[in-house]
Structure formats: structure tokens, C-alpha cells
Amino acid sequence: MMEPVLSVRDLKKTFVADEQECRVLQGISFEAFPGEILCIMGTSGCGKSTLLRMIAGLETIDSGSISTLESQGTGPARAAMVFQDDALFPWLNVHDNISYGLRLGAEKVPEDVATKRVADLLDLIGLTSFSAYYPYQLSGGMKQRAAVARALAVHPGIILMDEPFSALDPFTRRELQDEIIRIRDAASAEGHPVAILLVTHNPEEAVYLADRIIVLSDRPASIHGLIDVRLPRPRSIADKDFLAIREEVTGLVKR
Amino acid sequence: MEPKKKHSISNIAKGLVVIVLFLIIWEVAAIIINNNYILPRLGDILLVLAHPFASVLGGSSLAQNALVSLREVLTGFLCAVAVAVPLGLLIGTSKEVDSYLNYFTQMIRPVPPIAWMPFAIAWFGLGFTSIIFIIFMGAFFPILINTIDGVHGVRSQWTDVARMFRSTSFERVRTVIVPGALPVIWTGLRVAFAVAWMCVVAAEMLPGTSAGLGFMIMYAYNLGQLQVIGAGMVIIGIIGLGADMLFRAGQTKFFHWQGRG
Numbered sequence: 001m002m003e004p005v006l007s008v009r010d011l012k013k014t015f016v017a018d019e020q021e022c023r024v025l026q027g028i029s030f031e032a033f034p035g036e037i038l039c040i041m042g043t044s045g046c047g048k049s050t051l052l053r054m055i056a057g058l059e060t061i062d063s064g065s066i067s068t069l070e071s072q073g074t075g076p077a078r079a080a081m082v083f084q085d086d087a088l089f090p091w092l093n094v095h096d097n098i099s100y101g102l103r104l105g106a107e108k109v110p111e112d113v114a115t116k117r118v119a120d121l122l123d124l125i126g127l128t129s130f131s132a133y134y135p136y137q138l139s140g141g142m143k144q145r146a147a148v149a150r151a152l153a154v155h156p157g158i159i160l161m162d163e164p165f166s167a168l169d170p171f172t173r174r175e176l177q178d179e180i181i182r183i184r185d186a187a188s189a190e191g192h193p194v195a196i197l198l199v200t201h202n203p204e205e206a207v208y209l210a211d212r213i214i215v216l217s218d219r220p221a222s223i224h225g226l227i228d229v230r231l232p233r234p235r236s237i238a239d240k241d242f243l244a245i246r247e248e249v250t251g252l253v254k255r
Numbered sequence: 256m257e258p259k260k261k262h263s264i265s266n267i268a269k270g271l272v273v274i275v276l277f278l279i280i281w282e283v284a285a286i287i288i289n290n291n292y293i294l295p296r297l298g299d300i301l302l303v304l305a306h307p308f309a310s311v312l313g314g315s316s317l318a319q320n321a322l323v324s325l326r327e328v329l330t331g332f333l334c335a336v337a338v339a340v341p342l343g344l345l346i347g348t349s350k351e352v353d354s355y356l357n358y359f360t361q362m363i364r365p366v367p368p369i370a371w372m373p374f375a376i377a378w379f380g381l382g383f384t385s386i387i388f389i390i391f392m393g394a395f396f397p398i399l400i401n402t403i404d405g406v407h408g409v410r411s412q413w414t415d416v417a418r419m420f421r422s423t424s425f426e427r428v429r430t431v432i433v434p435g436a437l438p439v440i441w442t443g444l445r446v447a448f449a450v451a452w453m454c455v456v457a458a459e460m461l462p463g464t465s466a467g468l469g470f471m472i473m474y475a476y477n478l479g480q481l482q483v484i485g486a487g488m489v490i491i492g493i494i495g496l497g498a499d500m501l502f503r504a505g506q507t508k509f510f511h512w513q514g515r516g
Contacts, residue, residue, distance in 0.1 A: 092512075104420050252270070
């Protein structure tokens, strides 16, 4: 059995606002393996985003642990996040947005390595000719691609995506879903396999993308179901088996 | 590009129409009143403006006085930038510092800069340093307030991105907070420069000064030379307009990434 790139153990989180305690996560445990796409589903406000933010090191942990291959401990995991809205820096062009993480002290690489890596990523996401463009000059899909490239630039073991395609039109969304699979395959081929954790509201998107689907219960969230999606790729959304799994997932996500 | 250019040319024309109209009304009124001590003729004002390097009323030339004022404004303005921007970044990023300083700054802010003059003279004596202090007080708050607003306007997702890449807090300020807040800070600088320019003229009008456009205006007033006052006001207006245009040009050049026209 492969070693997991991410192990989440009995994770708990309670927010305190105005002396009111709000329990968000209650004992979440799961593992993610290199090169796998793991979709996380659940009703709105059940704590999916909080879970991702904790893995990204943006939220503190009340109890339990998050450990990654690179950092065996409870510290911030070597995980890079792609936000719901691209969150690109509008004052940097596409090239400088992608290389942003590589210019900070923690992930610093030599200039020529950074240049090469950004060039490869631009090629991977098909934005080479838009390298000097600023975010306001790009379409929503292009911006989200650049945000994915920015996360990939630091060679993370885990990519966290918080409803990355929810603001996009259906055609762009399908295009980017295929691109995620392609990027995952490319990263594995290059010897930097990434686990992709993707939060989505859309059962079809989950079944289309995922190797496994985690369904969270209502708040306080615990794991309600875990589904293995063993469908061959490329998947067809009209396929009989596809539809069956989609129904199963839809049934598990309580409204 | 073409339609935009036409648009701006017609805008300049519209602006000129109002200026010309104002000048005509002024001149007609001056002819009717026919009293140089109430309303000088445009021709007399232009005569002063036409000789910017000639001695005015036996003193420094128009250009020399303008340079003195400009030097004072720049000194006071740059001092204000050097203090207000870092302080604004600190207040904007730290709720703790904000709660200590909020009421204090809100209380000093409404005091007109020129009201500090007696204290300024008591502390720094007559002349350059006191004027610099007045300008500093005038320019300080627009810069401070806009820097704080600018920092508050930085989207939390941008700082999240920086934190996710394990940035230090200094890196976050340098790579996210400052560039994100800069357009608003720039607006603060623009407003502050206009205030500073008003302050210098007012401060120079007070007793004990011996140079600058404000001094020249007061000196001409004492000698009843209203055409010199008019010329001084034109120069003040032109320099103010010029500075504002420079700031606007800087805005389009540096902050085009905001994606507005």
C-alpha cells in the first residue's frame, strides 16, 4: 500500500463568536494518496471550507492532527490552495502571479529554476501567450487556470480546491475539469504526484472527477459516507454506472 | 483609442469655455468698477505674469517666490509621507494599535493646520521650520486616513494566498498589503499635496515670513497692488493644477491593473 500524502486524524474545530460556540467539525479522519483526486461534498456551511483552510494552515486546529508526507506533525501542511474566486494579485501579470510563491523565503528557488518552472506551467495550462497579461484582461476560466498554476508552482504534495469552478459557465467548467485530470496526470508523469482535494456542491462534477468521494454530514460535520468511484476514464456523464453513482452521492448529501 | 482621444479633447474645450467665460465676466466687471484697488484689470495681471523673472515691487521675482513655496511644500509633504505611510500601515494591520490611536488621531484631525501656528512659532521660531510643521500637519492626516483605508481594502483572500505560501509577516506587508493598498494611498497623497499647497500659502501670509507666494500676496496687499495678488493667485492655481495632473498621470501609469478606463 502507498504511503498517504495526507492523513487527517480525528479533527475537531469550534468557532467562538460573540461568546457563542459554533461546532463545525467533529472528528474528521481520512487519508489522501499521491496522485488521487478526492472530492469533498456536503451541504452548504457544513465546514468543508474550514476543513480545507485547516489543511492549508490558514485556520488553527482545536484537536486532532493533520500530517503530510513532508511535515510529520501538526504544523501547516505542504499544501497549496486554489480559492473559490481566483484570488490572483491584480497588480501582477500572469507570469509574476504564478512565480509569486517561488519568490518568498519559504519556497525560494534560484531565478533560473523559477523561470523554467513558470514557463512549463504556462505551457501546461495553455497561457504561454498571455504571460504578460494582467488578471483584469483575462476571462474567468483563464484566471482560474493561472490560480491553479500558481498553486502548482511550489510543487505541493496536495492541491486544495474550494469550489474552484462554481463561478464559471458550464462549458468553461467542463473544460477546466478535464484540465484538472490532465494536470494531475502530467504532475504524476513528471515525478511530482499531487493529491487533489476538491470541494464541490455538484454531484456530477464529483463523480466526473473523483477517484473517491467523501460526503460530510450536516454541521457539526463528520464523515457521512465514502464512495469509491471505479469508473474508467474518460467518463461519460450519460453512462449508466455514472448515473447510478451520481444518484448514490446525491442521496448521501442530505438537503 | 480614437474615440477616447476625441472625448478628452472635447472635455478640455469644455473646461476652457468656462475659464474664458470667467475671464470675460472679470474683465467686464473691472471695466465697470474702474477701481484698481477693488478689481484689477486682466491686462495688469498679465503684465506681472509676463515677467516671471523680474523683481516684483522691489523684492524677489514671481519665479523665485514660487520656488520658495514649492521647496517648503515638498519638504513638509515628504516628511508627512515618511511618517504617515508607515504609521498607517501599522494601524491598518494591527487592531491593537488602532484601538490605541483611533480617538487620538480623530481628535487632532479636525484642527485646522494653521491653528498650530502659535505653537509652531513658540517651538521652532519664525520662518522655514514653522512653515514646514504647518504643512506637515496639513498633509499628514489625508495620507494617514487613506493608508489605513487602503490597508483595510486589501482582500483577505490575497493575504490568505501569501500565508498559504508560508510568508513572513514582513513579506506579507511588502508583497500584498503595500501593493494592494497603494492605489488608495496614492489618492491620499494627491489630496494631501493639495492641502499642503494651501497650507504653505496661508502660513507664508502670517507675520515674520520674508519669501514665498503667500508672503508676496500679503506684501502686495499692504502696498495696494492687487494685480500682483491676482498674478500670485494664478501661479498658485497653475502649480496646484499641474501637481494634480502629475498625480493623475501617475495613477494611470502605476495602477492600470485596476482595469478602469
